[in-house]
Amino acid sequence: MGVALIVVPSTVAVLLLGDGLTGTGLTVARVTGVALLALAVSSWMGRQDQGRSSPLAGMLTYNVLAAIYLAYLGMEGACRRTMREPHQGQAKPSQRPARLDDATFLLGGCTMRVLALRNSGVVWLTLMAGVMTPSSEAVACGYDSPQSVSRGVLNWAYPDSLHVIGAISREVAARRLPLANFNRAGADLFGQRFRATQTALTGFAELLRAASSEPSQPAFSLVLVEPVLWTRFEPSADGLHAKVHVASAEPGDLVLVTGEAVISEIALGRLAVGEAGERGLIRFYGSEKQKSDFIGTYRHVGGQPIAKWGTSHAAMPPAAQLITDAVQPSGGNP
Amino acid sequence: MTKTLLYGTALASLMGFALPAIAQDAGALDKGKADAAHQHPPAYSPYAERDFPTRPFFGDTHLHTAFSMDAGAFGAKLTPRDAYRFARGEEVTSSTGQPVKLSRPLDFLVVSDHSDNMGFFPDLFAGKPSLLADPTGKKWYDMMQSGKGADAAIEIIVAFSHGTFPKDLMYFPGTTAYKGAWQETIAAAEEYNNPGLFTAFIGYEWTSNTGGNNLHRNVIFRDNGDKASQVEPFTVYPPYGSDNPVDLWKWMGAYEEKTGGDVLAIAHNGNLSSGLMFPTVEQFGKPVDREYVEQRAKWERLYETSQTKGTGESHPFLSPNDEFASFEIWDKGNLDGSVVKTKEMLEFEYARSALKNGLKLERELGTNPYKFGLISSSDAHTGLTAMEEDNFFGKTTPQEPSPERIGATFVNNAQTGVKIMDWEVGASGYAAVWAKDNTRASIWDAMQRKETYATTGPRMLVRFFGGWEFESKDAQNRLPGQIGYTKGVPMGGDLRAAPEGKKPTFLVAALKDPLGANLDRYQIVKGWLEADGKLNEKVYDVAWSGDRKPDAGTGKLPSVGDTVDAANAGWTNTIGSPELSAVWEDPDFDASQPAFYYGRVIEIPTPRWTAYDVKRFGVKALPGTAMTITERAYTSPIWYTPGT
Numbered sequence: 014m015g016v017a018l019i020v021v022p023s024t025v026a027v028l029l030l031g032d033g034l035t036g037t038g039l040t041v042a043r044v045t046g047v048a049l050l051a052l053a054v055s056s057w058m059g060r061q062d063q064g065r066s067s068p069l070a071g072m073l074t075y076n077v078l079a080a081i082y083l084a085y086l087g088m089e090g091a092c093r094r095t096m097r098e099p100h101q102g103q104a105k106p107s108q109r110p111a112r113l114d115d116a117t118f119l120l121g122g123c124t125m126r127v128l129a130l131r132n133s134g135v136v137w138l139t140l141m142a143g144v145m146t147p148s149s150e151a152v153a154c155g156y157d158s159p160q161s162v163s164r165g166v167l168n169w170a171y172p173d174s175l176h177v178i179g180a181i182s183r184e185v186a187a188r189r190l191p192l193a194n195f196n197r198a199g200a201d202l203f204g205q206r207f208r209a210t211q212t213a214l215t216g217f218a219e220l221l222r223a224a225s226s227e228p229s230q231p232a233f234s235l236v237l238v239e240p241v242l243w244t245r246f247e248p249s250a251d252g253l254h255a256k257v258h259v260a261s262a263e264p265g266d267l268v269l270v271t272g273e274a275v276i277s278e279i280a281l282g283r284l285a286v287g288e289a290g291e292r293g294l295i296r297f298y299g300s301e302k303q304k305s306d307f308i309g310t311y312r313h314v315g316g317q318p319i320a321k322w323g324t325s326h327a328a329m330p331p332a333a334q335l336i337t338d339a340v341q342p343s344g345g346n347p
Numbered sequence: 348m349t350k351t352l353l354y355g356t357a358l359a360s361l362m363g364f365a366l367p368a369i370a371q372d373a374g375a376l377d378k379g380k381a382d383a384a385h386q387h388p389p390a391y392s393p394y395a396e397r398d399f400p401t402r403p404f405f406g407d408t409h410l411h412t413a414f415s416m417d418a419g420a421f422g423a424k425l426t427p428r429d430a431y432r433f434a435r436g437e438e439v440t441s442s443t444g445q446p447v448k449l450s451r452p453l454d455f456l457v458v459s460d461h462s463d464n465m466g467f468f469p470d471l472f473a474g475k476p477s478l479l480a481d482p483t484g485k486k487w488y489d490m491m492q493s494g495k496g497a498d499a500a501i502e503i504i505v506a507f508s509h510g511t512f513p514k515d516l517m518y519f520p521g522t523t524a525y526k527g528a529w530q531e532t533i534a535a536a537e538e539y540n541n542p543g544l545f546t547a548f549i550g551y552e553w554t555s556n557t558g559g560n561n562l563h564r565n566v567i568f569r570d571n572g573d574k575a576s577q578v579e580p581f582t583v584y585p586p587y588g589s590d591n592p593v594d595l596w597k598w599m600g601a602y603e604e605k606t607g608g609d610v611l612a613i614a615h616n617g618n619l620s621s622g623l624m625f626p627t628v629e630q631f632g633k634p635v636d637r638e639y640v641e642q643r644a645k646w647e648r649l650y651e652t653s654q655t656k657g658t659g660e661s662h663p664f665l666s667p668n669d670e671f672a673s674f675e676i677w678d679k680g681n682l683d684g685s686v687v688k689t690k691e692m693l694e695f696e697y698a699r700s701a702l703k704n705g706l707k708l709e710r711e712l713g714t715n716p717y718k719f720g721l722i723s724s725s726d727a728h729t730g731l732t733a734m735e736e737d738n739f740f741g742k743t744t745p746q747e748p749s750p751e752r753i754g755a756t757f758v759n760n761a762q763t764g765v766k767i768m769d770w771e772v773g774a775s776g777y778a779a780v781w782a783k784d785n786t787r788a789s790i791w792d793a794m795q796r797k798e799t800y801a802t803t804g805p806r807m808l809v810r811f812f813g814g815w816e817f818e819s820k821d822a823q824n825r826l827p828g829q830i831g832y833t834k835g836v837p838m839g840g841d842l843r844a845a846p847e848g849k850k851p852t853f854l855v856a857a858l859k860d861p862l863g864a865n866l867d868r869y870q871i872v873k874g875w876l877e878a879d880g881k882l883n884e885k886v887y888d889v890a891w892s893g894d895r896k897p898d899a900g901t902g903k904l905p906s907v908g909d910t911v912d913a914a915n916a917g918w919t920n921t922i923g924s925p926e927l928s929a930v931w932e933d934p935d936f937d938a939s940q941p942a943f944y945y946g947r948v949i950e951i952p953t954p955r956w957t958a959y960d961v962k963r964f965g966v967k968a969l970p971g972t973a974m975t976i977t978e979r980a981y982t983s984p985i986w987y988t989p990g991t
Contacts, residue, residue, distance in 0.1 A: 038764070039764050162420045162421060164421075164422060164745060165419075165420050165421035165422030165423075165744060165745065166420065166422070167422065168422035168423075168424055168442060168744070169419070169422070169424075169468065169472040169491070170472075170491050170499075173424065173444065175422050175442060175443045175444065175744065176443060176444025177444070178443040178444070178747070178749050179441065179443040179444030179445035179747070179749075180444060181749070181750075182443070182445065182748055182749045182750060182964070183445070185750045185964050185965070186963045186964055186965075188965065192750050192964075192965070192966060193750070193751070239751060261498065264493045265493070293444065
């Protein structure tokens with residue numbers, strides 16, 4: 014019951030009371046679920062080991078889970094305060110004091126929401142969540158909120174960059190591209206999807222390093238359109254490394270616009286960068302020289318698996334397995 | 348009572364064929380015209396010399412393009428010109444790079460971009476010289492050119508919010524930039540308006556949204572650019588505009604007075620208005636008085652009963668005995684989810700209850716403010732009026748076809764818990780207008796007299812006539828238009844002063860969409876006002892497919908069945924009927940009670956757009972996702988007013 018109240022509070026209410034929950038009712042139900050869970054932990058521990066302090070464990074469980082949940086609410090509340098159809102933004106400025114977090118939510122990318130959090134006075138919640146949950150970064154950057162104006166702005170700032178969505182859709186419909194992990198239904202409470210994408214991006218950087226004999230390659234930026242997640246690939250002593258979740262591109266950067274499934278396929282060695290570009294799955298924005306240099310250097314990246322990963326799942330390290338799992342959901346596309 | 352005709356009948360034959368001019372548009376046959384007709388023997392061709400609407404024109408009165416601030420911010424790149432091209436049947440490339448084309452052209456389109464900040468986004472990103480002449484405009488443009496587009500956009504919104512937006516860059520009435528955007532909108536309509544073939548109306552959407560409560564209106568000009576260009580659209584921002592509909596009506600009156608032109612407003616589906624769309628006691632702090640009801644009746648002749656953000660004909664809470672009331676309902680909150688819906692709000696948001704309350708207000712104040720006709724339109728913010736289930740391009744650019752949209756979120760207000768998913772967005776709908784010609788004047792006039800009906804997407808042909816003399820044999824006639832206009836009034840019309848001992852009779856006829864599904868049934872929805880002020884409603888099945896018999900106890904007609912194969916997004920026309928016609932007499936008529944009657948035509952179940960997405964993308968739908976739909980059409984009512 015405790016788990017059910019946490020995961021599907023409204024459904025439980027419908028089953029028990031005949032009507033769903035909204036607003037603070039959801040919060041109260043979830044906290045109640047946490048309390049029931051803590052009670053269960055306490056009882057279970059008491060049964061397992063008479064010598065342990067089961068009430069203490071129960072209270073600790075309640076405090077930790079409730080704190081995580083409330084921190085999540087704090088972050089989400091700050092991020093979503095202005096999750097409204099933009100009509101309202103036009104109609105209400107005289108009625109509601111303008112706030113920077115309004116603008117950051119409407120138009121910013123993932124990291125813009127840090128500003129929103131700071132301005133709404135919930136930094137402590139953010140910090141607490143950052144310490145306590147691995148998923149805080151994922152929650153803060155759009156994995157919980159795909160419909161964002163930040164994506165729409167891409168279409169103007171990088172003309173027709175959203176055409177990658179059409180290209181991806183066509184490839185998925187033709188079963189030539191798997192679904193992005195972003196598309197998978199259900200809550201992503203622990204940020205698994207974000208970590209899978211992060212792993213794909215770092216894997217992509219690894220492929221880039223392997224493809225270039227010259228370590229001092231120019232930096233470039235990449236944005237994944239589904240969550241509008243920016244990553245900058247920056248040079249270091251041994252080549253490019255991915256700095257995942259940055260504010261936006263640096264001035265003068267070559268910018269790549271693509272999608273989650275595309276970068277995952279490249280990281281898995283199943284799709285070459287050049288082919289992705291030709292199929293419209295990656296769009297490039299920069300000078301002609303930047304584009305030709307990039308394609309010339311990395312055209313074949315992703316065309317084959319990294320040798321050390323091998324071809325069987327069993328041979329893959331956890332990171333590669335994470336990507337594979339993400340892009341091959343059971344029952345999904347090939 | 349029921350008449351189901353044979354399959355395979357030529358579809359075009361039923362609705363428009365008629366004898367020579369023995370009727371007029373509005374269906375009121377006066378003695379002079381009748382005499383004239385009889386003095387002039389009919390021509391051999393039954394289709395010659397007709398003087399009434401013989402076909403409905405299909406279109407969309409509510410479509411946004413990149414000129415709307417929100418549509419642009421969501422990534423829409425298509426312009427009004429693109430929108431007109433698409434509506435008239437051309438293939439275009441969507442804002443997400445997907446080729447798209449309608450199954451067949453539409454007949455008319457109103458590009459109704461939001462009046463506030465109209466045209467700002469495309470101008471800025473295009474580097475319009477007038478914007479670059481301003482230092483701030485130049486800075487934003489340069490930021491975008493150097494890869495800082497998102498940062499520039501943030502600055503823009505912050506400047507708007509804090510009132511620090513450079514005056515020379517403002518897109519409000521009276522500014523050069525705003526005038527330019529309006530002139531560009533007009534120029535696009537003028538360029539694509541092709542009388543007789545395709546009508547491109549000039550229009551805009553007035554976007555009152557105070558508190559997240561949607562009171563939008565689409566304003567449509569009968570006139571050409573020479574008159575429309577003499578004004579600039581009314582906005583919401585003070586001091587240039589107002590969020591009160593009463594002020595919009597004043598603006599409309601001023602326009603007509605200044606130009607000698609004509610303009611009408613269509614209220615947005617009221618389901619997101621927090622019970623404010625159809626007030627009965629007060630609105631904006633003032634009582635609903637005689638002036639209010641008169642002005643509303645004058646300017647708002649039509650109502651948008653269905654669109655992408657839900658259908659607002661009826662609600663199961665308000666009409667518990669209507670088994671078809673629960674259709675594409677959005678009843679969780681207002682537009683931004685900031686106000687949770689309560690049951691008390693519903694009566695003042697839905698068309699049927701408004702039609703009923705209008706009868707009561709007429710008794711109290713002398714005018715029925717809610718004597719409106721019905722249409723549907725899209726409210727798409729993509730520049731694409733693509734409202735077919737198998738060709739649905741979403742409400743906004745992020746909702747254009749993709750594997751993602753089936754599980755994405757449309758509105759999620761954490762404070763209130765109001766959450767609406769993308770799958771709940773409906774592929775609806777179109778406006779059907781019975782006009783004589785495909786021109787601005789003819790279609791607008793038909794809207795003004797409410798000779799319209801709403802469809803949730805399919806282009807079924809629907810006739811609805813009311814009179815005192817229709818007989819059963821009239822339903823056998825293959826020329827219902829001729830019979831209907833001769834003996835009665837069409838949808839949107841009035842019946843007055845019941846002849847002694849007579850009950851109103853209705854001639855109904857419907858043809859399936861040639862590309863669509865068969866029809867299940869034709870219903871008439873009646874609402875009436877009793878002497879003690881009590882309002883009532885009842886739904887009558889008047890024509891249906893097959894040999895089904897209403898249940899003896901409940902009077903309910905058995906279900907038509909369901910052939911939908913959701914997994915493969917398919918269905919068969921092995922149930923239902925391609926056409927339905929009947930004559931129905933109101934068995935419960937009381938000549939002393941004001942009443943309205945409208946038709947509702949229901950298709951057999953078909954796959955919803957969600958089923959096509961699941962099939963085409965191989966995605967998994969969220970639990971609870973609706974995969975089938977019973978498309979429908981709603982006619983404008985015919986009102987009965989006693990003693991007049």
